[in-house]
Every structure is written in structure tokens, then in C-alpha cells.
Amino acid sequence: MIAPIIDLLLFFAITTPILGWLCEKIKRPYLCGIYTTIGLAIALWQVLLMKFPIKISQFSIDQLSGFMAITFLMLGIFASIFSMKYLERDTGIPLFYTLLILMIIGMIGAVFASDFFTFFVFWEMMCISSYTLVAFRKEKWEPIEASFKYLIMSSAGSASILFGMSLIYGMCGTLSFTEISRILTEPNIWVYIASIFVFIGLGVKSAIFPLHTWLPDAHSAAPSPISAMLSGVVVETGVYAICRIGFSIFSCIKWLEVIAILSIFTMFIGNLTPLLQTDIKRLLAYSTIAHIGYMLAGISTGTILGLTGALMHIFNHAIMKGLAFLCSGVILYQLETRDMREMLGVGRRMPITTTTLFISLFALSGMPPLNGFISELTIILASIEVNMIWLGICIIINSIISAAYYLRILKAFLQPITLENIKKVKEGPIIMLIPLVSLAILIIVFGIWPDGLMNYAKSAAYELLRGVM
């Protein structure tokens, strides 16, 4: 017995290969996808029924952990529904679903953990399964190269977290978050050294400016549902870890200013590099870096309003970027290209996919009735509240720059059809359109009625900052 949800998901992860073996015997591998979706849905139901806070063995589950777990499971359900059709031309499908569940278990364990050791074990579980999932299509050269790059950078980062952990253990004699925050009240040179090691490790995973180089390769080479998961939630787990570890352990040192400076560099790099990009998935991957910059800007204000904005943006970005990657997956499935120059006029042949893609792109650029606007506005208001108005101005400038490359996608999709192969393209299969349409509806719903989400994020932010204030 570890923790109720993790136990349930581990059960599904272990039984999926057995079921998969039977499904491959009767030539119906999509049954695995249905099984996985049911498992994730039961887990989501259990999280929604939870009464916070809970303490079980090495886990302490508060409102913030619950908030993150809901995001992970929700996007996981959509990704596994989408994969049923998307992966029908591949082999090794049961293993794909097993790794998908293991990645979700890793993320949930990392957000539930109450001590550094448990956090590290689940963090590595998430990392190892994501390396394997990026290299899932092993017969092509691109995923292998991207996965190797990702593996080397990310495991060097994990080793750096372990080293920082050992220094913290040397100072405190314990690894529990609450105990450490009680002991580490006076900053000294070793606290600074440990914080550098830990933040470098977390920064690699969350793609902060000088450590972001692996992200565009890994996220564009992975299969589309996995790109949605990686961009939507795995990177955000790094942001969560920065919040949790920064505010609970390193509250005695001034790390918020450094994060503020890095967030500006992160946004500008993420928004200026894709301006000339023609590969649609690579463009979306770069825009993930920019959005990480917005979240870090929200965190660096250090107030409840800023953290509310950052947490809302984590949730909204999971929906928006998940939808954008799934749409590019449908186009990749039908057209078998990622180059935008070969997609001219595809919007006229695939109306539903294109409409949902446009909704997600408008939300990503921060257009008013959609959900991205609300969270970006909250972050900008928070930066004005703490007299960091330059941060707010940077976010506004970046939103404008980002609209430029989103509109390029729009232009390419709405042009008259000239290419011969576009004329034969049909709309994607219905099973792929279900997650697309439901995510688009969620974007509109959370854009028009953000109150519930905002209150939840506010109480989660309050939970996080209670130890500091």
C-alpha cells in the first residue's frame, strides 16, 4: 500500500502488458487503450473525491498536489483515447500504454511526495519512461537522436538534484520537506551551493533559458499524444517542483529575483526562435518554452495573486498545448508531413481539426474570451502589484510577438488548395476528434467561467505560501 491512487495506477500498469498480449492474439490492440482510459478515469474520479489534506506514509497530499494530479490525469485520458487510433500502424502498443501509465504515476508521485527521497524516486520514474516514449518509433533516426540528447541532459540534471539533496542532507540530517524548512532558516554558503545544484537539475526538466536546448528536439520527435503529455504536463512538473522546493526549503535565500531575470530570457528565446520555423510541431515546442517563461514570471512575484496566475496557467497551458499537439497529430496522421509549406489549404479539407487548432492557438496567444487570457492577465496584474511592472510589459510584448507566428499557421491553413495531395485529404477519424472537440470546449468553458478554477488555484497558492508568510 503506497497511496490509493498510485496503487490503483500501478495495478493498471502491471496488468496492461498481460491484457495486451491477449489483445494482440485476437488482433485488437486498441482494447489496451480502452483499458488504460478506464484506469485513468477511475483514478481521476478518486482524486476528485479526495478530502485534503491527507498524510499517508511518505506522501502528504494537499490542495496543490490534488490540483496538479487532476491536470495530469485529465490530459492523460485524452492522450490515451487519441492514441487508440493514432498508433494503429505501430507495433508494441501494450508497452506504450504501460509506459504512459508509468509516466503519469511518476508525475503524481512527485507531486504527492512529502520528502526529497520519495520525490527523487518518482521523478526518475517519470524521466525514464519519458526517454523511452520519445524513442518509441525506433525505426526512424529522428526520435533516437532526440531521445539520446534528452537522456544525457536530463539525467545529468537528475544527478545534479541528487548532489544538491546530499548537501541538504549533510546540513539537516533529514530529507523531509517540513523538517528541512524548519532547520534551514539562516542562509550560509552551503545553502546557496545546494540551491544552485537543485535548481540546475529542476531547470533542465522545466527548460529554463540556458538549459532548454533539448526541448524542441524531444517534443517534436515524440509521437503526437506523447508530445502533448510532455509539453502539457511533464515540463509543468518541473515548474511545480521549483514552486514547492523553492518556497518550502529555500525560503531563506533570495531566489525569486534570479527566476524573474531567467523568465524574461526564457520568454524571449521561446518567442523569437520560432518566427522562421516551418515545422509545426517544432514551432509549438518552442512556444512551450515561452509559456514556461510566463509561469516563472508569475512565480517570481512571490505573492498569492502571482502564484494563482502561475497555477492557472499550468492548468490552462496543459489544455491548450495538449489540444494544439493533438491537432498537429491528426494532420500528421492524415498528411504524413510536419512541414507547414506542404499544408497549404489543409484547413479547407479538415474543418473540425482546423477549428479546434485555431481555438487553441488563439488561447495560446491570449485572446480575450479564451482561457489563456485570464491566466496571463492575472500574472500581469500580480507583477504590477509588487512593483515589477517591467515583467508585465515583457509578457505583453511577448504575447504580441507570439501572435505573429500563430497567425502564420492560420495563413498557411486557409490558403487556396494548390497541392495535389491536399485535394485527397479527408477529415480525421471520429475517435481522434472526440478528444479534440472536448478539449476545445474546455478551453471555451474555462475562458468564460474561470471563477471555479481561480478559487481552487487561489486556495492551492495559499496552501503553498502558508509556510512562508
Add this chain to the structure above:
Amino acid sequence: MNIYIMFSLVLYAIGIYCLVTKRNMIRLLLGIEILINAANFNFIAFSRNISGFIDLLPLSVVTISIGIAASVTAVAIVILVYAYRHYGTLDVRELRRLRG
């Protein structure tokens, strides 16, 4: 105690040096192993912080981190075998097709 921290920092620096300068993929993996071992060494050194008493928590951390390092290496070697099949070499300078 200081000499142990010195040693593990030097070991960490060797690991980073290995990752930055070496071009063979297997050597990069060895660099990561060195980084993880530096951290493990630190844990073991700190486990007898209080004299006459050995804390068991770092020993369990080290045991599990050795296991995790082994699984990372296993995954890395699988990817490396496929990379060798695609490129016919283990030189990372050849893995430069992803750009931009």
C-alpha cells in the same frame, strides 16, 4: 568531513568535464555515472555526521539511487544500440541532423 566534500566536488567536476569534452556516446554515459557516484559518495560520507552513530536513511537512498542509475544506463544503452544501427558510429558529432 571537509575532505569528503572536497573529494565529491572534484568527482562531480570530473563528471562534468567528461560530459563536455568527450565525443563517444559510451563515455558520456560514464560521465553521468560519475556524477551520480559523486552524489552517492557524499551521502555515505554524511551518514556518520553524528559521531558513534550511523544514519540508515542515506544508505537506503544510495541503494535505490544505484538501482535508478542502472535503469537509466540500461535505457541509454538500448537507445545507443539503435543510434549505432542508424548512424554506424558512436561519435556524437555525427548526431547533428536536428537543427533550428
